[in-house]
Amino acid sequence: MEYFPAPGRNHLFVPGPTNVPEKVIQAFSRGNEDHRSPAFATLSKSVLDGVKDLFKTKTATSFIFPTTGTGAWESALTNTLSPGDKIVSFRLGQFSLLWIDQMQRLKFNVDVVDCEWGAGADLNILNAKLAMDYNHEIKAICIVHNETSTGVTNSIPSIRALLDKHKHPALLLVDGVSSIGAIEFKMDEWGVDVALTGSQKALGLPTGLGIVCAGPKALEAAKTATSPRVFFDWADYLKFYKLGSYWPYTPSSQMLYALRASLDLIFEEGLDNVIKRHARLGEATRLAVAAWGLKLCTKRPEWNSDTVTAVVVPPYINSLDVVKMAWKKYNLSLGVGLNKVAGKVFRIGHLGFVNELQLLGALSGVEMILKDIGYPVVLGSGVAAAAAHLQKKTPLISSRL
Ligand SMILES: Cc1ncc(COP(=O)(O)O)c(C=O)c1O
Numbered sequence: 523m524e525y526f527p528a529p530g531r532n533h534l535f536v537p538g539p540t541n542v543p544e545k546v547i548q549a550f551s552r553g554n555e556d557h558r559s560p561a562f563a564t565l566s567k568s569v570l571d572g573v574k575d576l577f578k579t580k581t582a583t584s585f586i587f588p589t590t591g592t593g594a595w596e597s598a599l600t601n602t603l604s605p606g607d608k609i610v611s612f613r614l615g616q617f618s619l620l621w622i623d624q625m626q627r628l629k630f631n632v633d634v635v636d637c638e639w640g641a642g643a644d645l646n647i648l649n650a651k652l653a654m655d656y657n658h659e660i661k662a663i664c665i666v667h668n669e670t671s672t673g674v675t676n677s678i679p680s681i682r683a684l685l686d687k688h689k690h691p692a693l694l695l696v697d698g699v700s701s702i703g704a705i706e707f708k709m710d711e712w713g714v715d716v717a718l719t720g721s722q723k724a725l726g727l728p729t730g731l732g733i734v735c736a737g738p739k740a741l742e743a744a745k746t747a748t749s750p751r752v753f754f755d756w757a758d759y760l761k762f763y764k765l766g767s768y769w770p771y772t773p774s775s776q777m778l779y780a781l782r783a784s785l786d787l788i789f790e791e792g793l794d795n796v797i798k799r800h801a802r803l804g805e806a807t808r809l810a811v812a813a814w815g816l817k818l819c820t821k822r823p824e825w826n827s828d829t830v831t832a833v834v835v836p837p838y839i840n841s842l843d844v845v846k847m848a849w850k851k852y853n854l855s856l857g858v859g860l861n862k863v864a865g866k867v868f869r870i871g872h873l874g875f876v877n878e879l880q881l882l883g884a885l886s887g888v889e890m891i892l893k894d895i896g897y898p899v900v901l902g903s904g905v906a907a908a909a910a911h912l913q914k915k916t917p918l919i920s921s922r923l
Pocket residue numbers: 538590591592593617666668669670671697698699700720729
């Protein structure tokens with residue numbers, strides 16, 4: 523294997539996969555075991571309950587698949603919908619684009635609402651579509667809560683409010699891959715029917731778990747939905763839940779121990795504190811970008827994401843050079859611009875188990891790179907703006923004497 527050594531730690535600031543905490547690494551460093559033992563059933567129940575706390579739901583049923591976010595998408599769609607069913611979905615970045623592509627390949631009838639990359643979902647269009655849909659042909663609204671490619675967070679309560687206003691029964695399916703466990707997410711309060719995430723983002727685990735919570739309406743829909751499904755079939759899982767042995771096929775036991783460790787870390791910090799930490803880091807990053815005289819890809823502050831900041835570079839710079847230089851010179855990993863914003867945007871991920879000083883290190887790296895590639899930045903300007911915010915907003919660590 524080719525290996526590119528570099529001194530010190532890599533600064534992993536892509537918006538997933540994220541840093542894996544030491545306690546999580548210790549938790550998955552173990553051998554195989556009998557996944558039908560009573561001890562494993564106890565672990566299984568505890569993680570299935572734990573993810574419900576993470577999604578802020580008491581009414582949903584949770585499923586943990588050995589898959590990625592893409593598999594979790596497929597599970598959400600195929601369990602609740604039948605081929606030909608009409609879905610309204612917003613295409614406003616690479617991940618919403620890919621989910622829509624999956625919907626189309628699964629033979630759903632997708633009414634795609636194209637929005638500018640950098641903007642949030644156009645709620646006026648949704649309002650009009652729901653108002654016109656007298657016969658309730660729309661079976662689901664599918665939305666990416668946090669569009670990781672553009673740094674846009676959509677308002678899920680606003681979408682629920684529109685569905686309620688029109689007394690529309692469509693299911694609300696939400697991709698929370700780069701939000702759940704980092705940005706406020708209230709599955710029950712927001713009336714989300716299916717919510718999903720992946721293990722390699724806020725949870726700081728290796729890639730390999732797709733976590734899905736299905737509310738009562740979604741479980742009811744699953745009884746009649748005719749989309750072919752095998753690996754992701756909720757019914758198979760539900761059978762095993764009744765038996766108290768939880769898994770229709772062999773789970774990755776190591777990943778489930780790691781998930782337990784990650785949930786413990788999150789709940790020890792306090793989920794609300796985790797969310798506040800992300801808000802602090804997000805705001806500090808945006809202040810740094812402003813101090814550099816650069817613009818966000820995100821078009822309006824109400825859509826600002828607290829897990830990823832997409833930075834637009836001036837036309838004479840290729841954003842890929844920023845990312846390459848970061849890796850080559852400073853051992854810093856940043857996110858590239860994807861698809862429509864390739865070359866125009868680079869992304870700073872501030873998601874998962876990351877703290878104030880780590881972020882300041884990454885921001886100082888970005889400043890130096892900007893100077894390296896010929897952008898007239900004042901070294902220290904972004905770091906100073908971010909530090910001023912963090913110095914004011916960072917609380918004492920409550921577990922420390
Ligand atoms: C918002 C969002 N949804 C879905 C995915 C796809 O997840 P995965 O790569 O785990 O399949 C990603 C990946 O980055 C994402 O950011």
